[in-house]
Amino acid sequence: xxxxxxxxxxxxxxxxxxxxxxxxxxxxxxxxxxxxxxxxxxxxxxxxxxxxxxxxxxxxxxxxxxxxxxxxxxxxxxxxxxxxxxxxxxxxxxxxxxxxxxxxxxxxxxxxxxxxxxxxxxxxxxxxxxxxxxxxxxxxxxxxxxxxxxxxxxxxxxxxxxxxxxxxxxxxxxxxxxxxxxxxxxxxxxxxxxxxxxxxxxxxxxxxxxxxxxxxxxxxxxxxxxxxxxxxxxxxxxxxxxxxxxxxxxxxxxxxxxxxxxxxxxxxxxxxxxxxxxxxxxxxxxxxxxxxxxxxxxxxxxxxxxxxxxxxxxxxxxxxxxxxxxxxxxxxxxx
Amino acid sequence: xxxxxxxxxxxxxxxxxxxxxxxxxxxxxxxxxxxxxxxxxxxxxxxxxxxxxxxxxxxxxxxxxxxxxxxxxxxxxxxxxxxxxxxxxxxxxxxxxxxxxxxxxxxxxxxxxxxxxxxxxxxxxxxxxxxxxxxxxxxxxxxxxxxxxxxxxxxxxxxxxxxxxxxxxxxxxxxxxxxxxxxxxxxxxxxxxxxxxxxxxxxxxxxxxxxxxxxxxxxxxxxxxxxxxxxxxxxxxxxxxxxxxxxxxxxxxxxxxxxxxxxxxxxxxxxxxxxxxxxxxxxxxxxxxxxxxxxxxxxxxxxxxxxxxxxxxxxxxxxxxxxxxxxxxxxxxxxxxxxxxxxxxxxxxxxxxxxxxxxxxxxxxxxxxxxxxxxxxxxxxxxxxx
Numbered sequence: 110x111x112x113x114x115x116x117x118x119x120x121x122x123x124x125x126x127x128x129x130x131x132x133x134x135x136x137x138x139x140x141x142x143x144x145x146x147x148x149x150x151x152x153x154x155x156x157x158x159x160x161x162x163x164x165x166x167x168x169x170x171x172x173x174x175x176x177x178x179x180x181x182x183x184x185x186x187x188x189x190x191x192x193x194x195x196x197x198x199x200x201x202x203x204x205x206x207x208x209x210x211x212x213x214x215x216x217x218x219x220x221x222x223x224x225x226x227x228x229x230x231x232x233x234x235x236x237x238x239x240x241x242x243x244x245x246x247x248x249x250x251x252x253x254x255x256x257x258x259x260x261x262x263x264x265x266x267x268x269x270x271x272x273x274x275x276x277x278x279x280x281x282x283x284x285x286x287x288x289x290x291x292x293x294x295x296x297x298x299x300x301x302x303x304x305x306x307x308x309x310x311x312x313x314x315x316x317x318x319x320x321x322x323x324x325x326x327x328x329x330x331x332x333x334x335x336x337x338x339x340x341x342x343x344x345x346x347x348x349x350x351x352x353x354x355x356x357x358x359x360x361x362x363x364x365x366x367x368x369x370x371x372x373x374x375x376x377x378x379x380x381x382x383x384x385x386x387x388x389x390x391x392x393x394x395x396x397x398x399x400x401x402x403x404x405x406x407x408x409x410x411x412x413x414x415x416x417x418x419x420x421x422x423x424x425x426x427x428x429x430x431x432x433x434x435x436x437x438x439x440x441x442x443x444x
Numbered sequence: 445x446x447x448x449x450x451x452x453x454x455x456x457x458x459x460x461x462x463x464x465x466x467x468x469x470x471x472x473x474x475x476x477x478x479x480x481x482x483x484x485x486x487x488x489x490x491x492x493x494x495x496x497x498x499x500x501x502x503x504x505x506x507x508x509x510x511x512x513x514x515x516x517x518x519x520x521x522x523x524x525x526x527x528x529x530x531x532x533x534x535x536x537x538x539x540x541x542x543x544x545x546x547x548x549x550x551x552x553x554x555x556x557x558x559x560x561x562x563x564x565x566x567x568x569x570x571x572x573x574x575x576x577x578x579x580x581x582x583x584x585x586x587x588x589x590x591x592x593x594x595x596x597x598x599x600x601x602x603x604x605x606x607x608x609x610x611x612x613x614x615x616x617x618x619x620x621x622x623x624x625x626x627x628x629x630x631x632x633x634x635x636x637x638x639x640x641x642x643x644x645x646x647x648x649x650x651x652x653x654x655x656x657x658x659x660x661x662x663x664x665x666x667x668x669x670x671x672x673x674x675x676x677x678x679x680x681x682x683x684x685x686x687x688x689x690x691x692x693x694x695x696x697x698x699x700x701x702x703x704x705x706x707x708x709x710x711x712x713x714x715x716x717x718x719x720x721x722x723x724x725x726x727x728x729x730x731x732x733x734x735x736x737x738x739x740x741x742x743x744x745x746x747x748x749x750x751x752x753x754x755x756x757x758x759x760x761x762x763x764x765x766x767x768x769x770x771x772x773x774x775x776x777x778x779x780x781x782x783x784x785x786x787x788x789x790x791x792x793x794x795x796x797x798x799x800x801x802x803x804x805x806x807x808x809x810x811x812x813x814x815x816x817x818x819x820x821x822x823x824x825x826x827x828x829x830x
Contacts, residue, residue, distance in 0.1 A: 355556055
């Protein structure tokens with residue numbers, strides 16, 4: 110059983126790696142690369158959120174706040190203070206981790222709706238600060254973000270680069286970079302899930318009382334996973350800001366928090382590959398539906414509603430269940 | 445051998461013919477005008493009339509034979525007031541739809557999010573958003589049609605000075621429009637001199653009572669007049685509170701409330717307040733000598749006939765944007781992006797609904813502060829002061 114599980118885990122990562130590197134074979138339009146890059150970065154944040162929601166069973170409705178904090182920290186440090194992007198990203202992640210730890214300790218004592226409300230409030234407070242500190246953040250009109258740079262080498266979506274003797278456009282370079290970051294994020298998450306921490310988290314999800322009875326320090330693990338998922342959001346937010354070149358407080362908005370949690374639920378809570386599919390679907394749908402103009406939101410809502418009615422466990426788990434059922438049926442027929 | 449040559453020759457001829465055909469087809473291809481607007485969401489009061497205006501005038505221009513003998517094709521997306529969506533759609537317009545020019549960007553955030561993309565790709569972009577940062581500093585490919593908030597501040601402060609009011613109590617919303625307006629008012633007052641901001645209060649977008657701030661302003665030493673810079677329902681509440689408190693000081697609002705909707709919200713308490721606004725609100729009061737009068741009247745009557753809805757200042761920004769784009773393309777005689785951009789920059793004396801545009805290399809807005817008319821509310825209607 111364990112062997113099969115871990116095999117499946119590697120399969121998932123392998124499948125994802127193939128998917129990530131196969132995408133450039135099918136698209137050549139720079140706009141599509143831009144979209145794919147954005148999806149990869151947001152999917153990274155969703156993978157982090159899934160650790161909290163899918164594995165530890167704690168709801169966060171304010172995760173965009175951490176995403177926004179990471180984006181703004183990096184934006185402010187690199188533009189106003191002339192930092193390099195990597196230290197800004199790391200220090201930003203540390204700052205966000207501390208903030209998440211400080212607010213996480215008290216609010217993770219809350220359960221169910223109360224926890225959701227508290228995380229909602231945290232998200233709102235961050236959004237309000239970003240909106241009002243005009244001198245630092247540019248206020249509601251947003252602020253420009255310099256390109257991502259590593260040791261003086263700039264990664265701009267508009268540049269031209271050569272990699273292994275091949276000329277590649279900035280869009281493709283950004284996409285490959287974001288794809289590698291996403292793979293790293295998934296690899297880290299999968300390892301965490303299969304570690305003792307991951308098992309402790311799942312026991313918290315199953316029953317907090319039972320978990321504490323068998324000696325799991327539930328409070329510690331809950332705040333740990335809260336911090337980890339906030340750091341995921343912060344790092345992805347920072348990269349997202351550099352990629353976009355301009356950010357507004359909408360990256361920390363309530364709407365965006367809801368979008369992130371919807372990606373988790375739609376894709377399949379607790380399934381790392383599933384939530385990535387959720388992110389892909391929810392980012393692509395608005396673009397595909399944009400041609401329907403006025404009907405866009407109606408169709409979007411309809412698709413979400415039907416998915417949740419007929420696939421309540423999420424896209425991937427329902428699909429794998431169906432596959433497994435069919436396989437066992439045909440196996441039964443053979444016998 | 446000979447057969448081979450004839451085959452090659454005929455292939456060549458076929459390719460050449462196909463090429464010629466392609467050129468022919470290209471000549472008849474429509475001119476693609478891209479647009480991303482906040483048609484839904486919190487800024488829909490901007491995007492909705494803008495989209496209606498663009499749709500209506502693209503239809504009209506096409507019915508009249510198009511531009512350079514080519515039809516116009518409008519490709520538009522709804523950014524819902526979200527800056528990252530705006531950037532995505534700008535990217536889509538430029539790279540996927542390959543538009544010739546972009547007219548759009550309802551809000552400053554949406555516009556600024558698209559600017560890096562536009563600048564890099566080199567596509568002429570006429571923004572419909574207000575803040576001064578869009579065209580100052582000048583960006584090579586970016587133009588805009590609304591007056592800046594800086595001009596509104598200057599216009600109001602000048603009118604105050606003309607009435608001998610030099611000590612101003614400022615109250616502003618904390619939204620994008622209000623806070624940028626506050627900044628520009630403070631800067632303009634400093635630069636103009638002879639006028640002083642003696643109180644500086646703010647209110648949140650969803651606040652329902654501003655009597656505390658107004659009481660503070662009334663208590664400020666020597667205050668002679670009040671100016672409110674804000675958007676949406678806030679200014680209407682300020683106006684009502686102002687009347688409830690019985691403040692007798694002359695009261696100014698910004699161009700953000702220059703709509704009939706505001707008059708309905710504020711009711712009789714708005715009587716006597718002044719604001720800078722587009723001549724679109726008072727087409728009948730404009731003198732016959734005003735070159736804008738026919739343009740304003742035509743836009744108002746055509747819009748209201750087509751959509752059976754009240755015309756709005758924001759739709760007029762889109763009208764001016766489209767007409768500037770058309771003039772630039774006609775002037776350039778091509779849709780070559782660099783040529784259109786150069787033509788846009790040299791447009792002089794273009795009479796629009798918002799004002800008369802005189803573009804130059806260091807002014808990509810082309811309007812003067814006096815394109816704002818100072819209006820006074822009297823008996824629930826607008827009255828042109830100057």
